[in-house]
Amino acid sequence: MKADVDPNLIVYFDGQYRPMRDARIGILTHALHYGTGVFEGIRAHWDESAHELYLMRAREHYQRWKHNSGILHIEVPLSSEELCAITVELARRNGFRTDLYVRPLAYKCAQRVGVAFDDQNAFFIAAVPFGEYLHSDQGIHAGVSSWRRIDDNAIPARGKICGAYANSALASDEAHRCGFDEAILLNEAGHVTEGATCNLFMMRNGRLITPAITENVLEGITRDSIMELARHELSLEIVERPIDRSELYICDELFLTGTAVGVAPVTRVDHHPVADGEIGLVTHSLRQLYVDAVHGHLRDYRKWLLPVYAGGPAEREAQPAATSFA
Numbered sequence: 125m126k127a128d129v130d131p132n133l134i135v136y137f138d139g140q141y142r143p144m145r146d147a148r149i150g151i152l153t154h155a156l157h158y159g160t161g162v163f164e165g166i167r168a169h170w171d172e173s174a175h176e177l178y179l180m181r182a183r184e185h186y187q188r189w190k191h192n193s194g195i196l197h198i199e200v201p202l203s204s205e206e207l208c209a210i211t212v213e214l215a216r217r218n219g220f221r222t223d224l225y226v227r228p229l230a231y232k233c234a235q236r237v238g239v240a241f242d243d244q245n246a247f248f249i250a251a252v253p254f255g256e257y258l259h260s261d262q263g264i265h266a267g268v269s270s271w272r273r274i275d276d277n278a279i280p281a282r283g284k285i286c287g288a289y290a291n292s293a294l295a296s297d298e299a300h301r302c303g304f305d306e307a308i309l310l311n312e313a314g315h316v317t318e319g320a321t322c323n324l325f326m327m328r329n330g331r332l333i334t335p336a337i338t339e340n341v342l343e344g345i346t347r348d349s350i351m352e353l354a355r356h357e358l359s360l361e362i363v364e365r366p367i368d369r370s371e372l373y374i375c376d377e378l379f380l381t382g383t384a385v386g387v388a389p390v391t392r393v394d395h396h397p398v399a400d401g402e403i404g405l406v407t408h409s410l411r412q413l414y415v416d417a418v419h420g421h422l423r424d425y426r427k428w429l430l431p432v433y434a435g436g437p438a439e440r441e442a443q444p445a446a447t448s449f450a
C-alpha cells in the first residue's frame with residue numbers, strides 16, 4: 125500500500141498557500157457525492173545535473189483543465205499563466221527537489237443534497253513527490269478489460285471528469301486482481317481506446333498507430349508529445365485510426381503514454397507476447413527521447429518545460445537519437 129501524503133505539505137486552497145491539514149472540504153460537497161469535479165495531472169521532473177525542477181507542458185495542462193472544466197460549467201477564474209505561476213510558487217514553498225505530480229482540481233462545492241448543480245465552484249492545486257507510477261523498465265503485461273470505456277455521450281472521456289474515473293478504477297482493479305499491470309479498455313464498438321490512465325500506441329508494418337481522439341480517449345498531452353518526437357526525431361508516419369483488439373496480439377510493438385506512466389512498453393497482452401516479447405526499437409527510442417526531453421536535455425523541446433528555480437534551462441545537451449524508422 126502506498127503511504128499517505130505528508131499533511132504538512134503546502135497546497136493552494138481557497139486562494140491561499142496553506143498546509144494540507146488545514147485544507148478541508150465538507151462532507152456534503154456536491155463533487156464528493158456526484159463526481160462533479162475536473163482534475164489535471166502535471167509532472168515536474170528533477171534534473172540533478174542542472175539542479176533544476178522542470179514542469180512538463182504546464183501551460184497546456186492548465187489550458188486543457190480550463191476547457192474541460194467548462195463542460196461542467198465551472199469557470200476557473202485564473203489564466204493558464206497565473207496557474208503556472210502558482211504552481212512554481214507551490215513547488216518553491218515546499219522546497220521540492222524531486223520528481224513531482226501536480227494535481228489541480230476544480231469542483232462543484234455546494235453543501236447540500238441534490239444532483240443538479242449550481243454555480244458554486246472552487247478549486248485547489250496540490251503537488252506531491254511522485255516516483256515511478258508503473259514499473260515498466262522491463263515491459264509490462266496488459267490485459268483487455270471486461271469494462272467498456274465510458275462513452276462521450278455518457279461522460280466525456282476527454283474531460284478528466286472525476287466521476288468518469290470510477291470507470292478507470294474498476295478497470296485497474298480488475299486488471300490487478302487478474303495479475304496484469306494495466307488495463308486496456310475497448311469502447312462499445314469493440315475498438316481499442318486506451319489504458320485506465322494512459323493512451324495507447326502500436327507499431328505495425330513500420331507505422332505508428334494510435335486511436336483517434338473521437339474513440340473515447342483522453343486527448344493526452346504525452347500522446348501529443350510522443351507524436352511530435354516520433355515525427356521529428358524518428359521520421360515516423362503516424363496514423364490515427366480504430367484499432368481492433370486482435371491487432372494487439374499481432375502488432376510489432378505496443379506502448380502506453382501518460383503524465384504518470386511516461387512511456388511504458390507493453391511486452392505482453394492477455395498472455396500473448398508482443399512480437400518476441402522484448403521492448404521494441406521504436407518504443408525504446410521514444411522512451412529515451414521523452415526522458416531526455418522532460419529533463420531539459422534536448423534543446424528543441426525545452427519549449428515544453430517551465431523551470432521552477434533558476435528560471436533558466438540546463439546547459440547540458442543530449443544528442444537526439446540518430447536512428448530513422450521511416
Ligand SMILES: Cc1ncc(COP(=O)(O)O)c(C=O)c1O
Nearest residue numbers: 321322323342344345346382383
Ligand atoms: C484515461 C487517461 N488517458 C490518458 C491519459 C494520459 O494523458 P496525459 O498524457 O495528458 O497525462 C490519462 C492521464 O491523464 C488518463 O487519465
